[in-house]
Amino acid sequence: MAAVPDSPLYLGLDFSTQQLKVAAVDEHLNVCHHDSVHFDSELPEFRTQGGVHIHADGLTVTAPVLMWVKALDLLLYKMKRVGFDFSRVRALSGSGQQHGSVYWRKGASQTLNQLIPDQKLHRLLRDSFSVCDAPVWMDSSSGPQCLHLEAAAGGALRLAELTGSRAYERFTGNQIAKLRQSRPQAYKDTERISLVSSFAASLFLGDYAAIDYSDGSGMNLLDIRTKTWSQILLDATAPGLGRLLGAPLPSTSVLGPISSYFVHRYSFSESCRVVAFTGDNPASLAGMSLQPGDVAMSLGTSDTVFLWIQQPRPALEGHIFCNPVDQDMYMALLCFKNGSLTRERIRNECAEGSWEVFSTALRETPLGNNGSIGFYFDNLEITPSAAGVHRFDGDDNKVSWLSPQVEVRALVEGQFLSRRVHAERLGYCIVPGTRVLATGGASSNHAVLQVLSDVFNAPVYTIDMSDSTCLGAAYRALHGLGAESGVSFFDVVKNTPEPHLMATPHPAAQQVYDQMLKRYTRLEEIVLQAHCTGATTTNKPC
Ligand SMILES: Nc1ncnc2c1ncn2[C@@H]1O[C@H](COP(=O)(O)OP(=O)(O)O)[C@@H](O)[C@H]1O
Numbered sequence: 001m002a003a004v005p006d007s008p009l010y011l012g013l014d015f016s017t018q019q020l021k022v023a024a025v026d027e028h029l030n031v032c033h034h035d036s037v038h039f040d041s042e043l044p045e046f047r048t049q050g051g052v053h054i055h056a057d058g059l060t061v062t063a064p065v066l067m068w069v070k071a072l073d074l075l076l077y078k079m080k081r082v083g084f085d086f087s088r089v090r091a092l093s094g095s096g097q098q099h100g101s102v103y104w105r106k107g108a109s110q111t112l113n114q115l116i117p118d119q120k121l122h123r124l125l126r127d128s129f130s131v132c133d134a135p136v137w138m139d140s141s142s143g144p145q146c147l148h149l150e151a152a153a154g155g156a157l158r159l160a161e162l163t164g165s166r167a168y169e170r171f172t173g174n175q176i177a178k179l180r181q182s183r184p185q186a187y188k189d190t191e192r193i194s195l196v197s198s199f200a201a202s203l204f205l206g207d208y209a210a211i212d213y214s215d216g217s218g219m220n221l222l223d224i225r226t227k228t229w230s231q232i233l234l235d236a237t238a239p240g241l242g243r244l245l246g247a248p249l250p251s252t253s254v255l256g257p258i259s260s261y262f263v264h265r266y267s268f269s270e271s272c273r274v275v276a277f278t279g280d281n282p283a284s285l286a287g288m289s290l291q292p293g294d295v296a297m298s299l300g301t302s303d304t305v306f307l308w309i310q311q312p313r314p315a316l317e318g319h320i321f322c323n324p325v326d327q328d329m330y331m332a333l334l335c336f337k338n339g340s341l342t343r344e345r346i347r348n349e350c351a352e353g354s355w356e357v358f359s360t361a362l363r364e365t366p367l368g369n370n371g372s373i374g375f376y377f378d379n380l381e382i383t384p385s386a387a388g389v390h391r392f393d394g395d396d397n398k399v400s401w402l403s404p405q406v407e408v409r410a411l412v413e414g415q416f417l418s419r420r421v422h423a424e425r426l427g428y429c430i431v432p433g434t435r436v437l438a439t440g441g442a443s444s445n446h447a448v449l450q451v452l453s454d455v456f457n458a459p460v461y462t463i464d465m466s467d468s469t470c471l472g473a474a475y476r477a478l479h480g481l482g483a484e485s486g487v488s489f490f491d492v493v494k495n496t497p498e499p500h501l502m503a504t505p506h507p508a509a510q511q512v513y514d515q516m517l518k519r520y521t522r523l524e525e526i527v528l529q530a531h532c533t534g535a536t537t538t539n540k541p542c
């Protein structure tokens with residue numbers, strides 16, 4: 001249905017790892033506009049690679065906060081330049097890469113409250129952060145703080161039962177504890193700590209935005225049942241932390257009207273509402289209108305697998321988050337750090353830097369790769385905790401080299417075998433009718449989706465946009481306006497187009513991969529043992 005020229009619009013923004021993206025939908029949920037700012041190429045002055053700085057220790061990973069602010073200036077400028085009519089936006093919401101933390105310097109709230117419309121945000125806010133480089137989800141440098149938090153909680157499983165996850169290095173509480181210990185003055189200078197999502201919401205609100213329950217579940221601090229900060233965990237993390245975080249709010253909350261800065265600079269309406277921002281994976285769950293029984297696979301910088309669940313059953317692997325669209329529900333998530341950037345490395349080394357050649361390699365190699373299997377953990381992996389590149393031939397012998405085409409298939413099959421093995425460990429099982437919904441940058445690659453379908457032995461679907469996060473944020477903006485009066489999220493999205501079927505499993509897939517899943521599980525044990533004993537099994541790239 002064509003959009004009526006001055007009908008209301010709903011805006012969704014996504015501050016993800018490599019870029020800032022936006023989508024606008026009309027009241028029928030048609031996408032009317034989308035755009036993005038790619039950090040590395042469009043803001044080269046920040047010298048990021050893949051949107052981040054990897055420090056010399058190989059464990060610390062940060063991103064410049066002002067880069068995100070400048071990206072917003074640029075994105076809104078681009079929208080204005082093409083004539084986007086901001087006055088039609090009735091509500092906006094957004095999402096951010098999960099777990100990252102932003103430290104607002106004392107006095108910053110006053111600056112936020114009084115933003116001067118004829119200046120750019122990145123100029124106005126240049127002195128507003130006590131930590132210039134925000135720790136982000138790729139960081140794995142807070143191991144000692146994780147051990148401390150688990151001890152304070154009464155053990156890893158107890159912490160998981162309380163917060164949905166055992167202690168993870170990238171989870172915000174452990175990052176805050178590390179910052180407080182390593183940079184006490186910066187912590188003292190801080191008046192508020194935001195997640196990337198609530199930081200971005202604060203820019204639009206002109207005031208500190210609350211952390212929402214769903215993204216707040218990725219901090220190792222929130223009791224996912226009572227939806228309040230756990231005082232024991234706050235105390236174990238840093239002094240006065242409750243005050244610095246502010247109270248968490250339901251993900252559907254309307255935070256308030258948009259700041260007058262945006263009204264004057266971009267002609268937003270004064271009545272435009274800001275709905276709580278959330279994490280990128282929770283927003284993606286909303287964008288794909290995920291239903292119970294579906295499994296979502298996000299193929300962005302990280303690969304994530306997530307599900308809609310009713311009852312939280314936290315375990316030592318994986319995460320349970322509060323559900324972003326229904327306060328009484330939950331979502332389960334597994335995160336794999338070596339996703340798109342590892343596929344890019346193998347593309348560059350084995351496929352002439354071309355996705356087309358990469359896809360041809362997948363098409364020209366057989367299901368099961370004649371037994372060759374690979375584990376590609378360029379960076380210390382999250383699920384499972386292991387590092388290095390490990391290749392095995394069909395007889396389970398370690399090999400140091402695979403031909404380029406075989407290497408491409410070993411990588412993609414290995415990644416999806418891992419996603420399935422770990423999802424099944426979390427209790428997920430494939431039943432007749434299971435749909436795999438794929439999203440994120442690599443979901444535009446049909447050959448990759450075919451391997452996904454074969455390994456999961458289930459049909460794979462995508463939605464119209466390869467990026468479901470900003471779409472989910474736009475849907476959430478619309479839902480936020482009605483949520484308080486009891487409108488359900490499913491009422492809002494009931495007329496979204498059905499996802500498109502992209503791949504169905506090959507008839508031989510079940511036989512090939514049932515066998516291979518068992519082998520993968522066994523070989524993963526070997527890789528993990530080698531990692532724990534410090535033996536080096538890293539092979540050279542092809
Ligand atoms: N045709 C393709 N085949 C495989 N991967 C692709 C393709 N096009 C883009 N990508 C991958 O998508 C990634 C970006 O995905 P995206 O979901 O936008 O990331 P994020 O949201 O984390 O910034 C890139 O790193 C790139 O490797």
Ligand SMILES: O=C(CO)[C@@H](O)[C@H](O)COP(=O)(O)O
Binds near residue numbers: 137302304
């Ligand atoms: O750490 C996690 C989830 O727990 C990551 O999934 C981040 O949320 C980054 O997301 P992308 O930029 O890869 O979408």
